[in-house]
Amino acid sequence: xxxxxxxxxxxxxxxxxxxxxxxxxxxxxxxxxxxxxxxxxxxxxxxxxxxxxxxxxxxxxxxxxxxxxxxxxxxxxxxxxxxxxxxxxxxxxxxxxxxxxxxxxxxxxxxxxxxxxxxxxxxxxxxxxxxxxxxxxxxxxxxxxxxxxxxxxxxxxxxxxxxxxxxxxxxxxxxxxxxxxxxxxxxxxxxxxxxxxxxxxxxxxxxxxxxxxxxxxxxxxxxxxxxxxxxxxxxxxxxxxxxxxxxxxxxxxxxxxxxxxxxxxxxxxxxxxxxxxxxxxxxxxxxxxxxxxxxxxxxxxxxxxxxxxxxxxxxxxxxxxxxxxxxxxxxxxxxx
Numbered sequence: 001x002x003x004x005x006x007x008x009x010x011x012x013x014x015x016x017x018x019x020x021x022x023x024x025x026x027x028x029x030x031x032x033x034x035x036x037x038x039x040x041x042x043x044x045x046x047x048x049x050x051x052x053x054x055x056x057x058x059x060x061x062x063x064x065x066x067x068x069x070x071x072x073x074x075x076x077x078x079x080x081x082x083x084x085x086x087x088x089x090x091x092x093x094x095x096x097x098x099x100x101x102x103x104x105x106x107x108x109x110x111x112x113x114x115x116x117x118x119x120x121x122x123x124x125x126x127x128x129x130x131x132x133x134x135x136x137x138x139x140x141x142x143x144x145x146x147x148x149x150x151x152x153x154x155x156x157x158x159x160x161x162x163x164x165x166x167x168x169x170x171x172x173x174x175x176x177x178x179x180x181x182x183x184x185x186x187x188x189x190x191x192x193x194x195x196x197x198x199x200x201x202x203x204x205x206x207x208x209x210x211x212x213x214x215x216x217x218x219x220x221x222x223x224x225x226x227x228x229x230x231x232x233x234x235x236x237x238x239x240x241x242x243x244x245x246x247x248x249x250x251x252x253x254x255x256x257x258x259x260x261x262x263x264x265x266x267x268x269x270x271x272x273x274x275x276x277x278x279x280x281x282x283x284x285x286x287x288x289x290x291x292x293x294x295x296x297x298x299x300x301x302x303x304x305x306x307x308x309x310x311x312x313x314x315x316x317x318x319x320x321x322x323x324x325x326x327x328x329x330x331x332x333x334x335x336x
Contacts, residue, residue: 118184268305
């Protein structure tokens with residue numbers, strides 16, 4: 001390939017490749033292109049080397065992931081700064097370019113700008129972090145990654161026995177297997193729920209329908225005993241985290257001990273028990289509690305009510321043969 005550089009005033013017009021003059025490409029532009037490629041190669045090489053050093057011996061952890069993200073972000077910013085310094089060595093050119101770029105981005109992609117702003121709100125506002133269990137809009141799950149424009153979540157189901165979600169086939173707080181991507185701009189549009197950020201516990205409830213006439217006091221003792229056995233140690237941990245929250249927020253006193261409540265309905269007595277559990281493993285805890293309650297209810301002869309129809313009293317039924325019916329019809333009326 002022969003490259004012919006123009007001389008004198010023609011040097012600013014362009015350079016010739018195979019006899020074709022390329023407008024705007026001259027010796028100065030060529031020097032900037034080569035310098036830009038050298039800068040990118042150096043920056044990417046150093047960034048990759050630091051990423052390998054950070055990953056050695058640490059494995060996958062929240063700290064190592066954020067360290068690698070910080071390295072990528074820092075070197076990305078350094079690359080942009082160096083490239084801008086190479087190509088816009090005059091302040092007036094840089095100011096013009098920045099104004100045009102900002103106007104174009106704001107006009108062409110408002111959602112991208114909001115997503116980038118949402119990233120800084122999430123990270124520096126500590127809305128949620130890697131590994132947190134969150135809900136944004138209708139999406140619930142554990143945060144796998146927080147990018148500059150999007151957040152990746154491992155979706156989980158939601159317990160809803162009365163009105164199950166047709167799009168979620170797991171009726172509990174366990175993974176469905178779907179990985180959901182949410183734009184960071186959604187935090188400006190949807191409420192964000194964090195299950196683990198400041199208080200890694202939830203209050204859970206179980207409702208048991210009891211027949212009228214059941215010894216409610218004895219049933220309550222059995223249920224509370226089963227709950228306390230399955231949640232041993234959780235109350236103490238909950239008190240410690242609650243005290244830590246009170247140092248940062250104004251929180252009213254909360255009862256962490258299990259409590260039972262009774263409500264009367266048209267069909268049965270509803271015994272509800274409220275108790276504290278950790279955010280993870282709720283289904284397993286409720287399974288243990290349910291099995292112990294059923295076992296002890298059977299020992300005590302306590303039965304759960306159901307919505308099936310039950311006849312409390314059978315009306316009298318008279319059965320007459322065809323001969324008896326004919327004789328009764330032909331018999332003369334009695335005279336008094």
